[in-house]
Structures are given as structure tokens and as C-alpha cells.
Amino acid sequence: DAGITQSxxxxxxxxxxxxxxxxxxxxxxxxxxxxxxxxxHGLRLIxxxxxxxxxxxxxxxxxxxxxxxxxENFPLTLESATRSQTSVYFCASRVDRGVxxxxxxxxxxxxxxxx
Amino acid sequence: LAKxxxxxxxxxxxxxxxxxxxxxxxxATNDYITWYQQFPSQGPRFIxxxxxxxxxxxxxxxxxxxxxxxxTLSLPRVSLSDxxxxxxLVGPVAAGNKLTFGGGTRxxxxx
Numbered sequence: 001d002a003g004i005t006q007s008x009x010x011x012x013x014x015x016x017x018x019x020x021x022x023x024x025x026x027x028x029x030x031x032x033x034x035x036x037x038x039x040x041h042g043l044r045l046i047x048x049x050x051x052x053x054x055x056x057x058x059x060x061x062x063x064x065x066x067x068x069x070x071x072e073n074f075p076l077t078l079e080s081a082t083r084s085q086t087s088v089y090f091c092a093s094r095v096d097r098g099v100x101x102x103x104x105x106x107x108x109x110x111x112x113x114x115x
Numbered sequence: 116l117a118k119x120x121x122x123x124x125x126x127x128x129x130x131x132x133x134x135x136x137x138x139x140x141x142x143a144t145n146d147y148i149t150w151y152q153q154f155p156s157q158g159p160r161f162i163x164x165x166x167x168x169x170x171x172x173x174x175x176x177x178x179x180x181x182x183x184x185x186x187t188l189s190l191p192r193v194s195l196s197d198x199x200x201x202x203x204l205v206g207p208v209a210a211g212n213k214l215t216f217g218g219g220t221r222x223x224x225x226x
Binding site: 033035041042043044045048058059090092094102103104105106107108109 | 149151156157158159160161164200202208213214215216217218219
């Protein structure tokens with residue numbers, strides 16, 4: 001199916017463990033983003049990627065690692081999970097640069113709980 | 116990136132028009148104004164985007180005055196299903212736009 005999908009939808013992990021959240025899009029969009037949204041708050045940008053093998057930090061990158069070996073995939077790894085990383089994580093993709101009227105498409109989110 | 120300011124929350128009733136104003140005093144020449152809608156437990160969804168004057172689609176209208184220092188999202192005849200958080204974003208649509216979200220406006224539509 002076409003679209004952007006995140007997996008898993010829900011994840012519980014323990015403090016100190018490494019966990020990877022997956023994001024896959026079928027449109028071949030150049031830009032992809034990872035956000036976190038804490039309860040009752042807006043979205044904060046963690047990392048973004050302009051193309052395969054090109055990534056850059058957002059507002060809150062500490063404690064996270066990303067990679068983008070293929071255009072369609074943009075995994076987010078928490079190297080050593082902490083309770084403060086309990087949040088809902090959203091992945092998004094966006095059409096290529098310079099297109100007027102461009103919009104971002106978001107996945108359904110991954111609800112991560114660190115205990 | 117231009118900083119945006121929106122009301123934290125708004126209440127309305129079914130059938131009414133809802134207008135949400137976003138202030139962006141330091142908007143740049145190449146910045147566009149984009150609005151997203153987010154329902155509970157879902158990712159944000161694009162609503163509308165504009166540069167100046169008025170833009171209308173099947174969901175909403177966007178009014179942008181000549182000085183572009185503010186914009187107003189207008190939702191006509193809202194229903195209960197329009198209860199959501201609405202985000203105003205300002206930035207270039209071209210490369211480098213990091214899509215930075217502010218706190219948004221929580222709109223509650225009452226019966």
C-alpha cells in the first residue's frame with residue numbers, strides 16, 4: 001500500500017536498552033523527518049534527512065541516531081533509552097524541494113514507553 | 116525561521132465559523148504559511164498553504180494581509196469532528212525547510 005508507515009505502533013522498553021523505530025515511505029520523497037510529541041505538547045524535530053545518506057540534526061537530537069541508506073527508509077535509534085524519551089514519535093516525508101504547494105505526510109506514530 | 120504565535124485554545128459550537136489567527140512578525144520574503152491539523156492519536160495532516168491574499172480549498176480558507184505579518188485560518192461551519200489541534204508553520208517550501216511546529220491551537224467544537 002502506498003503511504004508512510006511506522007513500526008512498531010507501540011513499544012515498551014527498559015532504561016538503557018537500544019531501540020529502533022522504523023519508518024518507510026513508498027513515494028520516493030526526498031525529505032524525511034522524525035518528531036517527538038510529549039503528552040499535551042507540540043511536535044519537536046529530532047532529525048531530518050534531505051536524501052539518502054544526508055541527515056541533519058533538528059531541535060532535540062541528543063540521545064538519538066538516524067541513518068538513511070535507502071530513500072524509502074529512515075530508522076530512528078535510541079542508543080540507550082531513558083525515561084525522558086517516553087513519547088509519541090512521528091515520522092514524516094515531504095516532496096522534493098522547490099515545489100510550490102508542497103506538503104508533508106505523517107505516519108500514524110509510535111508510542112514509546114521507557115520504564 | 117519565522118517565529119509564530121497562536122492562541123493556545125479556542126472553543127466553538129457546531130455550525131459556527133472558526134477563525135484562528137497566527138502572528139509571524141518576522142516572516143521572510145520567501146516564506147510560505149502552512150497549516151496542519153492533528154487529531155488525537157494521529158499524525159498531523161496538511162490543510163492549506165498560501166503566500167499572500169486568500170487561498171481556499173474544500174476544507175478551509177487562509178487569509179493573509181498585505182504585510183504578511185499574520186494569517187487567519189478559517190474553518191467554515193465546523194462539526195464535532197473538527198475538534199483537533201491546528202498548527203501554523205512559516206518557512207520556505209524549498210530545500211531547507213525543517214517544518215518546525217509550535218504549540219498549536221487546540222480547537223474544541225461543542226454540540
